[in-house]
Amino acid sequence: MLDTALLGVLLTAIAIGYGLGYRQATRRRQQHPSSAPTSQVLSRDYFVGLNYLLNEQPDEAINTFINVLAVNSDTVDTHIALGKLFRARGEADKAVSIHQNLLARPELPQHTNEQIQLELARDFMALGVHDRAQRLLNTLLENSTDDNHRYAAKQLLIDLLEREKAWRDALEVIQPILKQRPAMRRPAAHWLCELALEEISEASRALAKRHLKKALQLDENCVRATLLLADLEMDNGHYGRAIERLDCIVHQETTHIPTMLPALKRAYLRQDDEAGYEAHLFRLLEQAPYTSIIIALGELVHQRDGVDKAITLVGERLRAVPSLGGLDYLIDLYIESQRQSGKEAPDTRLLLLKHHTDALLLNRTRHRCQRCGLASDALQWQCPSCRYWGTIKPIIGVEGE
Secondary structure (H helix, E strand, O other): OOOHHHHHHHHHHHHHHHHHHHHHHHHHHHHOOOOOOOHHHHHHHHHHHHHHHHOOOHHHHHHHHHHHOOOOOOOHHHHHHHHHHHHHOOOHHHHHHHHHHHHOOOOOOHHHHHHHHHHHHHHHHHHOOHHHHHHHHHHHHHHOOOHHHHHHHHHHHHHHHHHOOOHHHHHHHHHHHOOOOHHHHHHHHHHHHHHHHHHHHOOOHHHHHHHHHHHHHHOOOOHHHHHHHHHHHHHOOOHHHHHHHHHOHHHHOHHHHHHHHHHHHHHHHHOOOHHHHHHHHHHHHHHOOOHHHHHHHHHHHHHHHOHHHHHHHHHHHHHHOOOHHHHHHHHHHHHHHHHHOOOOOOOHHHHHHHHHHHHHHHOOOOEEEOOOOOEEOOOOOEOOOOOOEOOEEEOOOOOOO
16 A cells, blocks of 8 residues: 555645646746747646556655656655655665755855765664765765754764764763753763773773763763662772762662662672661662562561562562562472472462462563563663663552562
């Protein structure tokens, strides 16, 4: 079925082109009364294109209209719109042909020419020809006097550099517009985190630390930077500082408490402070009664005081905040308790419950993008769907994190 938007644009092209052709033909007849009525030829071409449309042959229809529609200041927007539609349909190569054909017209004004260059850069990016897109955008930034075009070119260049993982170049481009676009501070903070990871891999930890501190200056709620700084503190044996860093996450983004729990456990246990770890977990539980915190406490009590104490603790906590994940863990504790008590086999009713909770939890979604809704098993700092940074977070709810 033909795209409704495409049909609308093409019919507009028909109307514009036919009107222009009719006007031009009228002028020619007035100037040369003996000349042939060219509007008849133009009309015939458009009816051929319309026939293609009605027979759901959009490619043939588009080619017909492009060939017959003269390029001038009145029709250039129609050509640009057709190019956009080709790109949206995944046929960026055809969009390139249309936009390059427009650029070959020297009579077009500079403002229009720059608009076409922006569209051509988008075409090249859609094709993955990033070097040609980058040259076009750099030329626009150097030569354009239109603030809107310069800003659009800068936005496209930032997007291109991000795709290329050219973090330093992207930061250089974005720096002058951070005041006007505060929303760009978050992606810039994550680019600094990416640079920090590169420095860590090259054993330049001091430089990595500077990148991460700058990331927090740009975005004080950047959980990723806080986690990486805590890891660096632990690598240097500063476990108390690491714990202080991790404790900031509670105020930065509460839903990321489950994300930082493994690092918190590592920091406390490396300095042999099990009591401090337990007290910290209880404090977190008062601030955010999450299943992951209850399970962390249950594991700690289980190892130290035995399975029955863990059952008591977890059971009491789940009464206040029940969850499927917590119930599954509690059933595991009950099964282990029965085995330790000398039973040859656990109660079949417990095993049946365990089977059901396992089945329900098997395909659960652990993380979700807060912007586009993408489900993800693992935490990703940039959403692969909408490409926004820091929008994927652990799911908090009745299933448990």
